[in-house]
Amino acid sequence: MHLTNLVVPASSDWGYSWPLLGEDGVTPLDTDGWSASGLATTWDPETGSVIQARWSSTPATGEGLLDLGDSALTLFVASEMSADWRWVLGQYELSLVDPSGRVDRTIGGRMTVDRSISPVVA
Numbered sequence: 001m002h003l004t005n006l007v008v009p010a011s012s013d014w015g016y017s018w019p020l021l022g023e024d025g026v027t028p029l030d031t032d033g034w035s036a037s038g039l040a041t042t043w044d045p046e047t048g049s050v051i052q053a054r055w056s057s058t059p060a061t062g063e064g065l066l067d068l069g070d071s072a073l074t075l076f077v078a079s080e081m082s083a084d085w086r087w088v089l090g091q092y093e094l095s096l097v098d099p100s101g102r103v104d105r106t107i108g109g110r111m112t113v114d115r116s117i118s119p120v121v122a
Contacts, residue, residue, distance in 0.1 A: 005110040006075075006092070011083040017074040018107060020096070028071030033099035036066040036073060040111050042090030051087055055094070066094065073107070088113050 008014055020029035038055040055064040055075060064081050067074040073096065093108035 001093075001106045001108055003109045004107060005112070007112045007114050008077050008082055010085065010113050010115045011079050013077070013079050014082070015074050015076045017072045020068075020071050020073055031068040031071060034068055034104075035097045036068055036094060037097070038066055038075065038092060038094035040090050040092040042087040044087065051085075051090070053081065053085065053090075053092075068096075082113060085113050088115070 002018070004016075004018070006016055020031060021027060022029050034057075036055075036057040040053040042051050043049075044051050053064065054062070055066045057066045057068055059065050064078060065076040067076065073094065075094065090111045090113075091108065092111045093106055095103050096105050096107075098104040
């Protein structure tokens with residue numbers, strides 16, 4: 001698993017990209033036919049439940065987008081999505097699935113929601 005810790009500004013449109021390389025570690029990966037999904041989880045001590053946020057390369061209602069264009073995986077967090085988050089520290093894991101349906105690689109780490117970063121209003 002590739003580890004990357006992320007700091008996501010609350011109530012702001014935000015994204016982070018990872019380059020995707022082929023087996024040789026040099027050639028950009030052709031992501032045609034690939035898919036991706038992801039999940040962020042944290043524990044809410046007040047309710048005693050696990051809080052989740054979800055992403056997908058084909059997102060359903062309420063899910064964020066994982067884009068596989070330009071030989072990169074880009075995690076997008078829309079301002080509407082992070083505005084609803086009441087947590088500060090969680091863990092995330094993203095999975096890349098090759099055209100045969102096999103999980104080829106994973107990316108994960110800590111996800112911190114930073115409420116001190118305010119969106120710029122023009």
